[in-house]
Amino acid sequence: MNAVLRRALVCTVGLAMTLSVTAACGKAGGAKSGSSSAAGDPNAIGLLLPENASSVRYESFDRPFIEAKVKALCAQCKVLYNNAEGSAAKQKQQFDTLLTQGVKVIVLDPYDAASTQSWVQEAAAKGVKVVAYDRLAAGPIAAYTSFDNEKIGELQGQALLAALGPQAAEANIVMINGDEADPNAAEFKTGAHKALDGKVKKVVYEQSGQWNPTVAGQKISAAVTEFGKSGFQAVYSANDGMAAAIITQLKGAGIKVPVGGQDASLDGVQRVVAGDQAYTIYKTYRQQADAAAELAVALLQGKDVKAVATSSVDSATAKNIPTKLLDAKIVTKDTIATTVMADGIYKASDICTADYAAACAAAGLK
Structure with a gap:
């Protein structure tokens, strides 16, 4: 039984118990990266990176830089992190889990960018904004940051x-x-x-x-x-x-x-x-990570991302995606x-x- 269903069952039983137990069930505990304990947290941002075998950059730079910048911009925000470890199927499961958790913004570096169109469409239908990070994912992306x-x-x-x-x-x-x-x-x-x-x-x-x-x-x-x-x-x-x-x-x-x-x-x-x-x-990983965090927090807070995304790109599945491209x-x-x-x-x-x-x-x- 997953954590979300288990929590729902405990809370149902708790209706007949004390108010303190009921209150404990009503709010998920503090989230750690990669955990599922922040279900429904309005301040949670998902972060999905593609692999950790061929390139050490994702664990050494991208993840810690994004997490640090999100925290600096939004003290109450949490980052729910997972790495696909080179598997598109695993990344799809991780993406689905974030949607189930009620996350409203996902920063996605797709392992297989072409496969993401249906994922991002499903997210958009649920009001979830997806920031494409490093690789331009297919589908109605809300914003994108990468290098030229x-x-x-x-x-x-x-x-x-x-x-x-x-x-x-x-x-x-x-x-x-x-x-x-x-x-x-x-x-x-x-x-x-x-x-x-x-x-x-x-x-x-x-x-x-x-x-x-x-x-x-x-x-x-x-x-x-x-x-x-x-x-x-x-x-x-x-x-x-x-x-x-x-x-x-x-x-x-x-x-x-x-x-x-x-x-x-x-x-x-x-x-x-x-x-x-x-x-x-x-x-310049820190600049890219900072841009991703700025875009994600702006979307979470309902702000216009064009203050960060100073240009736009088209993909095969979306037009005029707000974009910030960096130099190398x-x-x-x-x-x-x-x-x-x-x-x-x-x-x-x-x-x-x-x-x-x-x-x-x-x-x-x-």
Whole structure:
């Protein structure tokens, strides 16, 4: 029996008991992230993030930043959090649970954006507002915040060209893209091709790594088997999690070529310091999280979101969605101090652990 039904049963029995028991039944207890104890709480905001295996950003940055900003904007507000752990079906269950709990605003980063249309329609029919976070979910979204994802792909391609230097024009490239179910992955891919096409010799191998390091490792191994050790001169990886597996496989095969990533994960930045990874892309997570929290609280309080969402986008299922898009930055060994460290994402002590102390010293990080 779930918590909502159990509480309803207790309250029904409690009608014949003392007033204090009845009162205790009438109000849910304090909610913790991921719990179901805030049923019907008018100050509860749902937060659903997509996965925690390929990218550590969601647990390390997005969740705590959103929770902190919501609290700063609305002291009485609670965030009910769940992570889909890479499962669209699980995320649908989590979404349905929030609707059952009576949550009025849900911040949704969809694992499979195309699958959400019926979810968001159902929410809208119940008066529940959905803020699409990072990925543009299908359906009648109330607001959206993300980055200019095609521009991020361009930045990735530009950084890969810079890593290749004068050799770029004669370079063959392997591309390991993100999950095809993720609309952002398609935009990263489009942007990367915009930067690379015509500037490199050829993209000789291109596959989806599905945001899965294991799959990405398998794909790069297949590329090595097909083209040999000298058959490509650089690897585009759509994110740092996949880049880690790609670099491991390349090292095992005795291949050293520039490999790029995205997300500015701590281990990704450490690989950049060590020279194993050419670059990563730092998306200003705190600004994105703040925007999501501002949109969610404004919707919860019945305010106009256009004070936060300064532009609009269209999706295949909705038009003129109020939107706030943010910028991203390339992170190389030379720019770590002026990007992720300057913004307080990492301290030198976070990056420069014992294994990376010498590389940090050489890079002047302290």
